[in-house]
Amino acid sequence: MAQSSIELNHFYVTVDSATYAAIEQSSFLKQEFANFEKRTTVRADRSYTGIYFYGTKTYFEFFDSAQEKRAVGETAVAFGVDAVGAMPDIEGAHRDLITRGWNDQQIPWFYRLSPVPQLAKGLESWIMEYTPEFLAKWRPEGGVGQGVTRAEVLKRYKSVLAETPADAYLDDVTGLTLALPADEMERMMHWMGQVKPAVTIRFLPMGQGPHGLRSVSFRLRKAPAERMTVRFGARSVLTLRPDKTAIWEF
Known part of the structure:
Protein backbone atom coordinates (compact mmCIF):
# COMPACT_ATOMS: atom_id res chain seq x y z
CA MET A 1 0.00 0.00 0.00
CA ALA A 2 1.23 3.48 -0.83
CA GLN A 3 1.95 5.60 2.21
CA SER A 4 -0.94 7.92 3.04
CA SER A 5 -0.45 11.46 4.27
CA ILE A 6 0.72 11.68 7.87
CA GLU A 7 -1.42 14.19 9.73
CA LEU A 8 -1.76 15.42 13.29
CA ASN A 9 -3.79 13.07 15.47
CA HIS A 10 -3.58 14.93 18.78
CA PHE A 11 -1.30 16.66 21.24
CA TYR A 12 -1.18 16.92 24.99
CA VAL A 13 0.35 19.44 27.37
CA ALA A 18 -4.73 26.45 38.68
CA THR A 19 -4.71 26.54 34.87
CA TYR A 20 -6.05 22.99 34.66
CA ALA A 21 -8.92 23.82 37.03
CA ALA A 22 -9.79 26.98 35.09
CA ILE A 23 -9.91 25.03 31.82
CA GLU A 24 -11.92 22.18 33.32
CA GLN A 25 -14.46 24.54 34.90
CA SER A 26 -14.90 26.83 31.89
CA SER A 27 -18.51 26.79 30.71
CA PHE A 28 -17.46 28.46 27.44
CA LEU A 29 -15.01 25.70 26.56
CA LYS A 30 -17.44 22.89 27.39
CA GLN A 31 -20.68 24.40 26.11
CA GLU A 32 -19.53 26.45 23.14
CA PHE A 33 -15.94 25.84 22.05
CA ALA A 34 -15.68 22.06 21.64
CA ASN A 35 -16.89 18.62 22.66
CA PHE A 36 -15.40 18.01 26.10
CA GLU A 37 -14.65 14.99 28.22
CA LYS A 38 -12.80 14.28 31.45
CA ARG A 39 -11.74 10.67 31.44
CA THR A 40 -9.44 8.12 32.97
CA THR A 41 -7.86 5.91 30.35
CA VAL A 42 -6.88 2.41 31.46
CA ARG A 43 -4.36 0.75 29.20
CA ALA A 44 -2.46 -2.49 29.68
CA ASP A 45 0.76 -0.53 30.28
CA ARG A 46 -0.47 2.52 32.23
CA SER A 47 -3.45 4.62 33.34
CA TYR A 48 -3.92 8.40 33.36
CA THR A 49 -6.60 11.05 33.85
CA GLY A 50 -6.97 14.16 31.72
CA ILE A 51 -9.41 16.55 30.10
CA TYR A 52 -10.07 16.28 26.37
CA PHE A 53 -11.42 18.49 23.60
CA TYR A 54 -12.51 16.84 20.34
CA GLY A 55 -12.52 18.39 16.87
CA THR A 56 -13.37 16.83 13.51
CA LYS A 57 -10.12 14.95 12.86
CA THR A 58 -7.86 16.14 15.67
CA TYR A 59 -8.14 16.50 19.43
CA PHE A 60 -6.06 17.63 22.38
CA GLU A 61 -5.72 16.90 26.06
CA PHE A 62 -4.50 18.56 29.22
CA PHE A 63 -2.92 16.99 32.29
CA ASP A 64 -2.70 18.46 35.78
CA SER A 65 0.96 18.50 36.85
CA ALA A 66 0.10 17.73 40.48
CA GLN A 67 -2.49 15.00 39.89
CA GLU A 68 -0.45 13.15 37.26
CA LYS A 69 2.97 13.93 38.74
CA ARG A 70 4.19 15.38 35.46
CA ALA A 71 6.30 18.48 34.93
CA VAL A 72 4.57 21.67 33.80
CA GLY A 73 5.20 22.02 30.07
CA GLU A 74 5.51 18.29 29.41
CA THR A 75 4.31 17.94 25.83
CA ALA A 76 3.57 15.21 23.30
CA VAL A 77 2.72 15.42 19.61
CA ALA A 78 1.01 12.36 18.11
CA PHE A 79 0.77 12.07 14.34
CA GLY A 80 -1.60 9.65 12.63
CA VAL A 81 -2.52 7.84 9.44
CA ASP A 82 -6.02 7.12 8.16
CA ALA A 83 -5.66 3.70 6.54
CA VAL A 84 -4.78 0.17 7.59
CA GLY A 85 -1.15 -0.57 6.80
CA ALA A 86 -0.30 3.08 6.13
CA MET A 87 2.29 3.39 8.91
CA PRO A 88 5.60 4.49 7.38
CA ASP A 89 8.78 2.46 7.60
CA ILE A 90 11.23 4.48 9.70
CA GLU A 91 14.57 2.86 10.41
CA GLY A 92 15.26 2.39 14.10
CA ALA A 93 11.75 3.33 15.26
CA HIS A 94 9.90 1.02 17.65
CA ARG A 95 6.43 -0.32 16.83
CA ASP A 96 4.07 -1.63 19.50
CA LEU A 97 0.35 -2.17 20.10
CA ILE A 98 -1.54 0.01 22.58
CA THR A 99 -4.76 -1.31 24.12
CA ARG A 100 -7.63 0.43 25.90
CA GLY A 101 -9.86 -0.98 28.59
CA TRP A 102 -13.59 -1.47 28.15
CA ASN A 103 -15.93 -3.91 29.97
CA ASP A 104 -13.00 -5.48 31.83
CA GLN A 105 -11.18 -6.23 28.58
CA GLN A 106 -8.20 -4.64 26.89
CA ILE A 107 -9.20 -3.84 23.30
CA PRO A 108 -6.54 -3.28 20.61
CA TRP A 109 -6.59 0.51 20.18
CA PHE A 110 -3.75 1.62 17.91
CA TYR A 111 -0.30 0.74 16.68
CA ARG A 112 2.35 3.20 17.81
CA LEU A 113 5.61 3.98 16.02
CA SER A 114 8.05 5.87 18.24
CA PRO A 115 11.62 7.16 17.89
CA VAL A 116 14.24 5.24 19.85
CA PRO A 117 15.25 6.68 22.21
CA GLN A 118 12.33 9.03 22.84
CA LEU A 119 13.03 12.68 22.14
CA ALA A 120 13.46 13.93 25.73
CA LYS A 121 12.07 13.45 29.22
CA GLY A 122 9.45 16.18 28.74
CA LEU A 123 8.89 15.81 24.99
CA GLU A 124 7.42 12.80 23.23
CA SER A 125 6.18 12.08 19.73
CA TRP A 126 4.87 9.07 17.83
CA ILE A 127 2.77 8.02 14.85
CA MET A 128 -0.44 6.07 15.43
CA GLU A 129 -2.63 3.82 13.30
CA TYR A 130 -5.99 2.75 14.74
CA THR A 131 -6.82 -0.94 14.60
CA PRO A 132 -9.98 -2.20 12.85
CA GLU A 133 -10.93 -3.98 16.09
CA PHE A 134 -11.14 -0.78 18.10
CA LEU A 135 -14.40 0.72 16.87
CA ALA A 136 -15.85 -2.74 16.32
CA LYS A 137 -15.53 -3.47 20.05
CA TRP A 138 -15.22 -0.19 22.00
CA ARG A 139 -18.50 1.46 23.04
CA PRO A 140 -20.49 0.01 20.11
CA GLU A 141 -23.67 1.54 21.54
CA GLY A 142 -22.43 4.86 20.17
CA GLY A 143 -23.69 3.72 16.79
CA VAL A 144 -21.56 6.02 14.65
CA GLY A 145 -17.99 5.73 13.52
CA GLN A 146 -16.39 2.73 11.89
CA GLY A 147 -13.07 1.96 10.28
CA VAL A 148 -9.71 3.43 11.28
CA THR A 149 -9.73 7.11 10.32
CA ARG A 150 -9.21 9.88 12.83
CA ALA A 151 -12.61 11.35 11.93
CA GLU A 152 -14.45 8.08 12.49
CA VAL A 153 -12.81 7.51 15.87
CA LEU A 154 -13.72 11.04 16.99
CA LYS A 155 -17.31 10.53 15.85
CA ARG A 156 -17.49 7.56 18.23
CA TYR A 157 -15.83 9.48 21.06
CA LYS A 158 -18.34 12.32 20.73
CA SER A 159 -21.35 10.04 20.28
CA VAL A 160 -21.00 8.54 23.78
CA LEU A 161 -20.62 11.84 25.64
CA ALA A 162 -23.41 12.75 28.04
CA GLU A 163 -23.49 16.37 26.85
CA THR A 164 -22.29 17.98 23.62
CA PRO A 165 -22.46 21.56 22.28
CA ALA A 166 -25.18 22.10 19.70
CA ASP A 167 -22.87 24.11 17.44
CA ALA A 168 -19.24 23.99 18.62
CA TYR A 169 -16.68 26.48 17.36
CA LEU A 170 -13.80 24.02 16.99
CA ASP A 171 -13.10 22.35 13.69
CA ASP A 172 -9.47 21.23 13.95
CA VAL A 173 -5.95 21.99 15.11
CA THR A 174 -3.89 23.52 12.29
CA GLY A 175 -0.53 24.21 13.90
CA LEU A 176 1.65 24.05 17.00
CA THR A 177 4.51 26.17 18.33
CA LEU A 178 7.05 24.52 20.63
CA ALA A 179 9.78 26.16 22.72
CA LEU A 180 12.71 23.76 23.15
CA PRO A 181 16.37 23.80 24.07
CA ALA A 182 18.73 23.33 21.14
CA ASP A 183 19.32 19.58 21.60
CA GLU A 184 15.59 18.76 21.88
CA MET A 185 14.78 20.97 18.91
CA GLU A 186 17.36 19.13 16.83
CA ARG A 187 15.95 15.72 17.78
CA MET A 188 12.35 16.81 17.11
CA MET A 189 13.26 18.30 13.74
CA HIS A 190 15.13 15.12 12.79
CA TRP A 191 12.08 13.01 13.74
CA MET A 192 9.79 15.27 11.76
CA GLY A 193 12.13 14.97 8.79
CA GLN A 194 11.57 11.21 8.93
CA VAL A 195 7.81 11.50 9.50
CA LYS A 196 7.14 14.34 7.01
CA PRO A 197 3.82 15.32 8.64
CA ALA A 198 1.26 17.50 6.86
CA VAL A 199 0.85 19.89 9.79
CA THR A 200 2.65 23.11 10.62
CA ILE A 201 4.95 22.94 13.65
CA ARG A 202 7.04 25.97 14.54
CA PHE A 203 9.94 26.11 16.96
CA LEU A 204 11.17 28.75 19.37
CA PRO A 205 14.50 28.70 21.23
CA MET A 206 14.16 28.31 24.97
CA GLY A 207 14.26 31.60 26.83
CA GLN A 208 11.74 33.15 29.13
CA GLY A 209 8.57 31.08 29.51
CA PRO A 210 7.73 27.41 29.79
CA HIS A 211 9.27 24.43 28.05
CA GLY A 212 7.21 22.67 25.40
CA LEU A 213 3.94 23.84 23.90
CA ARG A 214 3.65 27.63 23.59
CA SER A 215 0.68 28.03 21.25
CA VAL A 216 -1.89 26.14 19.21
CA SER A 217 -3.60 27.38 16.04
CA PHE A 218 -7.14 26.29 15.20
CA ARG A 219 -9.58 26.39 12.31
CA LEU A 220 -13.11 27.19 13.46
CA ARG A 221 -16.41 25.93 12.07
CA LYS A 222 -18.02 29.32 12.59
CA ALA A 223 -16.84 32.84 13.24
CA PRO A 224 -17.45 34.83 16.41
CA ALA A 225 -19.23 38.12 15.84
CA GLU A 226 -16.10 39.93 17.06
CA ARG A 227 -12.67 39.06 18.38
CA MET A 228 -13.08 37.09 21.61
CA THR A 229 -10.48 36.50 24.33
CA VAL A 230 -10.82 34.01 27.19
CA ARG A 231 -8.20 33.57 29.93
CA PHE A 232 -7.40 30.49 32.01
CA GLY A 233 -5.07 30.85 34.96
CA ALA A 234 -2.12 33.22 34.96
CA ARG A 235 -0.81 32.84 31.40
CA SER A 236 -3.13 30.73 29.24
CA VAL A 237 -5.15 32.80 26.72
CA LEU A 238 -7.53 31.61 23.99
CA THR A 239 -8.36 34.13 21.24
CA LEU A 240 -11.10 33.52 18.65
CA ARG A 241 -11.09 35.69 15.53
CA PRO A 242 -13.79 36.71 13.03
CA ASP A 243 -11.78 35.05 10.20
CA LYS A 244 -12.67 31.61 11.65
CA THR A 245 -9.25 31.04 13.19
CA ALA A 246 -8.16 30.88 16.82
CA ILE A 247 -4.95 30.69 18.81
CA TRP A 248 -4.43 29.32 22.33
CA GLU A 249 -1.26 30.58 24.01
CA PHE A 250 0.46 29.11 27.08
Whole structure:
Protein backbone atom coordinates (compact mmCIF):
# COMPACT_ATOMS: atom_id res chain seq x y z
CA MET A 1 0.00 0.00 0.00
CA ALA A 2 1.23 3.48 -0.83
CA GLN A 3 1.95 5.60 2.21
CA SER A 4 -0.94 7.92 3.04
CA SER A 5 -0.45 11.46 4.27
CA ILE A 6 0.72 11.68 7.87
CA GLU A 7 -1.42 14.19 9.73
CA LEU A 8 -1.76 15.42 13.29
CA ASN A 9 -3.79 13.07 15.47
CA HIS A 10 -3.58 14.93 18.78
CA PHE A 11 -1.30 16.66 21.24
CA TYR A 12 -1.18 16.92 24.99
CA VAL A 13 0.35 19.44 27.37
CA THR A 14 0.77 19.43 31.13
CA VAL A 15 -0.28 22.62 32.93
CA ASP A 16 -0.24 23.81 36.52
CA SER A 17 -3.18 22.96 38.76
CA ALA A 18 -4.73 26.45 38.68
CA THR A 19 -4.71 26.54 34.87
CA TYR A 20 -6.05 22.99 34.66
CA ALA A 21 -8.92 23.82 37.03
CA ALA A 22 -9.79 26.98 35.09
CA ILE A 23 -9.91 25.03 31.82
CA GLU A 24 -11.92 22.18 33.32
CA GLN A 25 -14.46 24.54 34.90
CA SER A 26 -14.90 26.83 31.89
CA SER A 27 -18.51 26.79 30.71
CA PHE A 28 -17.46 28.46 27.44
CA LEU A 29 -15.01 25.70 26.56
CA LYS A 30 -17.44 22.89 27.39
CA GLN A 31 -20.68 24.40 26.11
CA GLU A 32 -19.53 26.45 23.14
CA PHE A 33 -15.94 25.84 22.05
CA ALA A 34 -15.68 22.06 21.64
CA ASN A 35 -16.89 18.62 22.66
CA PHE A 36 -15.40 18.01 26.10
CA GLU A 37 -14.65 14.99 28.22
CA LYS A 38 -12.80 14.28 31.45
CA ARG A 39 -11.74 10.67 31.44
CA THR A 40 -9.44 8.12 32.97
CA THR A 41 -7.86 5.91 30.35
CA VAL A 42 -6.88 2.41 31.46
CA ARG A 43 -4.36 0.75 29.20
CA ALA A 44 -2.46 -2.49 29.68
CA ASP A 45 0.76 -0.53 30.28
CA ARG A 46 -0.47 2.52 32.23
CA SER A 47 -3.45 4.62 33.34
CA TYR A 48 -3.92 8.40 33.36
CA THR A 49 -6.60 11.05 33.85
CA GLY A 50 -6.97 14.16 31.72
CA ILE A 51 -9.41 16.55 30.10
CA TYR A 52 -10.07 16.28 26.37
CA PHE A 53 -11.42 18.49 23.60
CA TYR A 54 -12.51 16.84 20.34
CA GLY A 55 -12.52 18.39 16.87
CA THR A 56 -13.37 16.83 13.51
CA LYS A 57 -10.12 14.95 12.86
CA THR A 58 -7.86 16.14 15.67
CA TYR A 59 -8.14 16.50 19.43
CA PHE A 60 -6.06 17.63 22.38
CA GLU A 61 -5.72 16.90 26.06
CA PHE A 62 -4.50 18.56 29.22
CA PHE A 63 -2.92 16.99 32.29
CA ASP A 64 -2.70 18.46 35.78
CA SER A 65 0.96 18.50 36.85
CA ALA A 66 0.10 17.73 40.48
CA GLN A 67 -2.49 15.00 39.89
CA GLU A 68 -0.45 13.15 37.26
CA LYS A 69 2.97 13.93 38.74
CA ARG A 70 4.19 15.38 35.46
CA ALA A 71 6.30 18.48 34.93
CA VAL A 72 4.57 21.67 33.80
CA GLY A 73 5.20 22.02 30.07
CA GLU A 74 5.51 18.29 29.41
CA THR A 75 4.31 17.94 25.83
CA ALA A 76 3.57 15.21 23.30
CA VAL A 77 2.72 15.42 19.61
CA ALA A 78 1.01 12.36 18.11
CA PHE A 79 0.77 12.07 14.34
CA GLY A 80 -1.60 9.65 12.63
CA VAL A 81 -2.52 7.84 9.44
CA ASP A 82 -6.02 7.12 8.16
CA ALA A 83 -5.66 3.70 6.54
CA VAL A 84 -4.78 0.17 7.59
CA GLY A 85 -1.15 -0.57 6.80
CA ALA A 86 -0.30 3.08 6.13
CA MET A 87 2.29 3.39 8.91
CA PRO A 88 5.60 4.49 7.38
CA ASP A 89 8.78 2.46 7.60
CA ILE A 90 11.23 4.48 9.70
CA GLU A 91 14.57 2.86 10.41
CA GLY A 92 15.26 2.39 14.10
CA ALA A 93 11.75 3.33 15.26
CA HIS A 94 9.90 1.02 17.65
CA ARG A 95 6.43 -0.32 16.83
CA ASP A 96 4.07 -1.63 19.50
CA LEU A 97 0.35 -2.17 20.10
CA ILE A 98 -1.54 0.01 22.58
CA THR A 99 -4.76 -1.31 24.12
CA ARG A 100 -7.63 0.43 25.90
CA GLY A 101 -9.86 -0.98 28.59
CA TRP A 102 -13.59 -1.47 28.15
CA ASN A 103 -15.93 -3.91 29.97
CA ASP A 104 -13.00 -5.48 31.83
CA GLN A 105 -11.18 -6.23 28.58
CA GLN A 106 -8.20 -4.64 26.89
CA ILE A 107 -9.20 -3.84 23.30
CA PRO A 108 -6.54 -3.28 20.61
CA TRP A 109 -6.59 0.51 20.18
CA PHE A 110 -3.75 1.62 17.91
CA TYR A 111 -0.30 0.74 16.68
CA ARG A 112 2.35 3.20 17.81
CA LEU A 113 5.61 3.98 16.02
CA SER A 114 8.05 5.87 18.24
CA PRO A 115 11.62 7.16 17.89
CA VAL A 116 14.24 5.24 19.85
CA PRO A 117 15.25 6.68 22.21
CA GLN A 118 12.33 9.03 22.84
CA LEU A 119 13.03 12.68 22.14
CA ALA A 120 13.46 13.93 25.73
CA LYS A 121 12.07 13.45 29.22
CA GLY A 122 9.45 16.18 28.74
CA LEU A 123 8.89 15.81 24.99
CA GLU A 124 7.42 12.80 23.23
CA SER A 125 6.18 12.08 19.73
CA TRP A 126 4.87 9.07 17.83
CA ILE A 127 2.77 8.02 14.85
CA MET A 128 -0.44 6.07 15.43
CA GLU A 129 -2.63 3.82 13.30
CA TYR A 130 -5.99 2.75 14.74
CA THR A 131 -6.82 -0.94 14.60
CA PRO A 132 -9.98 -2.20 12.85
CA GLU A 133 -10.93 -3.98 16.09
CA PHE A 134 -11.14 -0.78 18.10
CA LEU A 135 -14.40 0.72 16.87
CA ALA A 136 -15.85 -2.74 16.32
CA LYS A 137 -15.53 -3.47 20.05
CA TRP A 138 -15.22 -0.19 22.00
CA ARG A 139 -18.50 1.46 23.04
CA PRO A 140 -20.49 0.01 20.11
CA GLU A 141 -23.67 1.54 21.54
CA GLY A 142 -22.43 4.86 20.17
CA GLY A 143 -23.69 3.72 16.79
CA VAL A 144 -21.56 6.02 14.65
CA GLY A 145 -17.99 5.73 13.52
CA GLN A 146 -16.39 2.73 11.89
CA GLY A 147 -13.07 1.96 10.28
CA VAL A 148 -9.71 3.43 11.28
CA THR A 149 -9.73 7.11 10.32
CA ARG A 150 -9.21 9.88 12.83
CA ALA A 151 -12.61 11.35 11.93
CA GLU A 152 -14.45 8.08 12.49
CA VAL A 153 -12.81 7.51 15.87
CA LEU A 154 -13.72 11.04 16.99
CA LYS A 155 -17.31 10.53 15.85
CA ARG A 156 -17.49 7.56 18.23
CA TYR A 157 -15.83 9.48 21.06
CA LYS A 158 -18.34 12.32 20.73
CA SER A 159 -21.35 10.04 20.28
CA VAL A 160 -21.00 8.54 23.78
CA LEU A 161 -20.62 11.84 25.64
CA ALA A 162 -23.41 12.75 28.04
CA GLU A 163 -23.49 16.37 26.85
CA THR A 164 -22.29 17.98 23.62
CA PRO A 165 -22.46 21.56 22.28
CA ALA A 166 -25.18 22.10 19.70
CA ASP A 167 -22.87 24.11 17.44
CA ALA A 168 -19.24 23.99 18.62
CA TYR A 169 -16.68 26.48 17.36
CA LEU A 170 -13.80 24.02 16.99
CA ASP A 171 -13.10 22.35 13.69
CA ASP A 172 -9.47 21.23 13.95
CA VAL A 173 -5.95 21.99 15.11
CA THR A 174 -3.89 23.52 12.29
CA GLY A 175 -0.53 24.21 13.90
CA LEU A 176 1.65 24.05 17.00
CA THR A 177 4.51 26.17 18.33
CA LEU A 178 7.05 24.52 20.63
CA ALA A 179 9.78 26.16 22.72
CA LEU A 180 12.71 23.76 23.15
CA PRO A 181 16.37 23.80 24.07
CA ALA A 182 18.73 23.33 21.14
CA ASP A 183 19.32 19.58 21.60
CA GLU A 184 15.59 18.76 21.88
CA MET A 185 14.78 20.97 18.91
CA GLU A 186 17.36 19.13 16.83
CA ARG A 187 15.95 15.72 17.78
CA MET A 188 12.35 16.81 17.11
CA MET A 189 13.26 18.30 13.74
CA HIS A 190 15.13 15.12 12.79
CA TRP A 191 12.08 13.01 13.74
CA MET A 192 9.79 15.27 11.76
CA GLY A 193 12.13 14.97 8.79
CA GLN A 194 11.57 11.21 8.93
CA VAL A 195 7.81 11.50 9.50
CA LYS A 196 7.14 14.34 7.01
CA PRO A 197 3.82 15.32 8.64
CA ALA A 198 1.26 17.50 6.86
CA VAL A 199 0.85 19.89 9.79
CA THR A 200 2.65 23.11 10.62
CA ILE A 201 4.95 22.94 13.65
CA ARG A 202 7.04 25.97 14.54
CA PHE A 203 9.94 26.11 16.96
CA LEU A 204 11.17 28.75 19.37
CA PRO A 205 14.50 28.70 21.23
CA MET A 206 14.16 28.31 24.97
CA GLY A 207 14.26 31.60 26.83
CA GLN A 208 11.74 33.15 29.13
CA GLY A 209 8.57 31.08 29.51
CA PRO A 210 7.73 27.41 29.79
CA HIS A 211 9.27 24.43 28.05
CA GLY A 212 7.21 22.67 25.40
CA LEU A 213 3.94 23.84 23.90
CA ARG A 214 3.65 27.63 23.59
CA SER A 215 0.68 28.03 21.25
CA VAL A 216 -1.89 26.14 19.21
CA SER A 217 -3.60 27.38 16.04
CA PHE A 218 -7.14 26.29 15.20
CA ARG A 219 -9.58 26.39 12.31
CA LEU A 220 -13.11 27.19 13.46
CA ARG A 221 -16.41 25.93 12.07
CA LYS A 222 -18.02 29.32 12.59
CA ALA A 223 -16.84 32.84 13.24
CA PRO A 224 -17.45 34.83 16.41
CA ALA A 225 -19.23 38.12 15.84
CA GLU A 226 -16.10 39.93 17.06
CA ARG A 227 -12.67 39.06 18.38
CA MET A 228 -13.08 37.09 21.61
CA THR A 229 -10.48 36.50 24.33
CA VAL A 230 -10.82 34.01 27.19
CA ARG A 231 -8.20 33.57 29.93
CA PHE A 232 -7.40 30.49 32.01
CA GLY A 233 -5.07 30.85 34.96
CA ALA A 234 -2.12 33.22 34.96
CA ARG A 235 -0.81 32.84 31.40
CA SER A 236 -3.13 30.73 29.24
CA VAL A 237 -5.15 32.80 26.72
CA LEU A 238 -7.53 31.61 23.99
CA THR A 239 -8.36 34.13 21.24
CA LEU A 240 -11.10 33.52 18.65
CA ARG A 241 -11.09 35.69 15.53
CA PRO A 242 -13.79 36.71 13.03
CA ASP A 243 -11.78 35.05 10.20
CA LYS A 244 -12.67 31.61 11.65
CA THR A 245 -9.25 31.04 13.19
CA ALA A 246 -8.16 30.88 16.82
CA ILE A 247 -4.95 30.69 18.81
CA TRP A 248 -4.43 29.32 22.33
CA GLU A 249 -1.26 30.58 24.01
CA PHE A 250 0.46 29.11 27.08
